Amino acid sequence: MDADAVRKTREHYNSHANVYSDRDQALNARRQGAALPLKDFHNDIKRRMILRFAGEAESLLDFACGRGGDIHKWARAKIRYVKGVDLSPGEIEEATRRFAEHVKQRNPRHQGPLLEAEFVDSDQLGLSLWKEPRQYDAVTCMFAIHYFFVTERALDNFLHNVAINLKDGGYFFGTFPSGKRVQDTIFKAKSWPQYKAPMLQLQALWKGQAAPFGCAYTCAIGDTVTQGKGSTEGSYEYLVFNSTLIGVAAKHGLEPIVDWGDPELDDCFDEVDAQKPIKHFHPRFPTESDPSLSQASALFAAFVFRKSGSQGGQKETAGAEASDRKRKRDDSQRAGTAQAPASHSNSTAQRDSVDWGKTEGSSALKEAAKAVSAYKRPKPREARTGAQEKG
Ligand SMILES: C[S@@+](CC[C@H](N)C(=O)[O-])C[C@H]1O[C@@H](n2cnc3c(N)ncnc32)[C@H](O)[C@@H]1O
Numbered sequence: 001m002d003a004d005a006v007r008k009t010r011e012h013y014n015s016h017a018n019v020y021s022d023r024d025q026a027l028n029a030r031r032q033g034a035a036l037p038l039k040d041f042h043n044d045i046k047r048r049m050i051l052r053f054a055g056e057a058e059s060l061l062d063f064a065c066g067r068g069g070d071i072h073k074w075a076r077a078k079i080r081y082v083k084g085v086d087l088s089p090g091e092i093e094e095a096t097r098r099f100a101e102h103v104k105q106r107n108p109r110h111q112g113p114l115l116e117a118e119f120v121d122s123d124q125l126g127l128s129l130w131k132e133p134r135q136y137d138a139v140t141c142m143f144a145i146h147y148f149f150v151t152e153r154a155l156d157n158f159l160h161n162v163a164i165n166l167k168d169g170g171y172f173f174g175t176f177p178s179g180k181r182v183q184d185t186i187f188k189a190k191s192w193p194q195y196k197a198p199m200l201q202l203q204a205l206w207k208g209q210a211a212p213f214g215c216a217y218t219c220a221i222g223d224t225v226t227q228g229k230g231s232t233e234g235s236y237e238y239l240v241f242n243s244t245l246i247g248v249a250a251k252h253g254l255e256p257i258v259d260w261g262d263p264e265l266d267d268c269f270d271e272v273d274a275q276k277p278i279k280h281f282h283p284r285f286p287t288e289s290d291p292s293l294s295q296a297s298a299l300f301a302a303f304v305f306r307k308s309g310s311q312g313g314q315k316e317t318a319g320a321e322a323s324d325r326k327r328k329r330d331d332s333q334r335a336g337t338a339q340a341p342a343s344h345s346n347s348t349a350q351r352d353s354v355d356w357g358k359t360e361g362s363s364a365l366k367e368a369a370k371a372v373s374a375y376k377r378p379k380p381r382e383a384r385t386g387a388q389e390k391g
Pocket of ligand 1: 067147
């Protein structure tokens with residue numbers, strides 16, 4: 001993983017940690033902020049997803065947990081144990097403080113098991129093997145998987161770490177800004193390579209055609225943790241293309257789920273995505289909020305994968321240490337080549353034109369498997385520009 005990217009992201013999130021001394025102060029500031037409708041909506045999506053795919057779970061592993069904004073959602077979903085891992089020591093310190101506050105404030109007469117949680121900081125999730133002593137019922141990555149799209153290797157390492165720590169049949173789910181939508185928003189802007197609106201600012205940092213990895217941009221949504229602070233221009237992130245995510249996940253035995261089985265959750269997403277594994281947020285904010293807030297929210301999408309027992313599961317776990325050694329060898333051989341070759345990149349980005357809407361259940365897995373083999377055998381002559389891709 002690119003050390004400079006990790007440093008920038010850590011710096012950005014450290015600068016946002018520990019802003020408020022307690023929960024009441026944080027809630028008050030939130031209620032007065034211009035992004036309140038977006039925060040409420042995004043929290044509602046996370047709450048519903050956690051309830052639906054990890055409700056009453058024994059254990060959940062949250063990669064890129066941030067400052068513990070989901071503690072109350074885990075408690076409400078009656079999850080017994082959560083481990084949170086994040087790059088930013090500042091965010092981890094704040095998450096630990098918030099959990100202690102949660103424990104102090106919870107009802108001592110509460111019946112039934114109580115949430116236990118631990119938080120650790122690490123920059124290794126996209127770099128090397130991260131193997132927990134146990135396997136988890138669910139793994140989440142909320143608003144963060146885009147950081148691992150810095151290189152193919154980082155995403156591969158990250159999804160490997162997801163798969164080896166997830167039980168067979170367990171869910172891996174999360175949210176991210178859609179690369180296609182970010183790209184379209186910037187392309188349509190008169191001020192290319194920048195898009196500037198009251199609540200949303202995007203700046204493309206990639207050059208030429210979009211590729212599946214390493215296409216950096218900055219994103220700043222007003223009154224949120226992505227907003228620029230101190231030396232940062234906003235959150236430094238990478239375009240995520242659906243077929244790349246689905247294709248690399250399939251390599252690790254993670255099968256996309258199309259039917260999420262919850263009409264109220266479905267209602268949070270675009271209707272046209274009902275039969276697709278990646279679903280885009282469908283905000284309905286009050287008319288008085290700035291339209292660019294709605295536009296910022298509609299950039300985001302959600303995914304759910306289930307770990308299939310046959311492919312990634314046992315095999316991944318058994319061979320984990322051996323493949324980590326191989327990864328390290330490969331990494332040292334590749335030193336200095338942070339980005340995938342252009343021909344490889346273009347053909348993978350192009351596969352975002354795959355109509356995932358036609359994929360369902362086992363056929364979704366077949367399509368994902370096709371995406372993986374296409375991913376290994378690029379056809380550069382068919383490469384198109386990023387602007388032509390369909391998400
Ligand atoms: C937008 S915040 C989301 C936090 C939390 N998941 C939530 O939904 O509130 C993105 C988080 O990803 C973390 N992050 C970014 N890159 C990471 C990496 N390589 N390893 C671990 N965490 C990372 C950041 O430190 C930050 O806390």
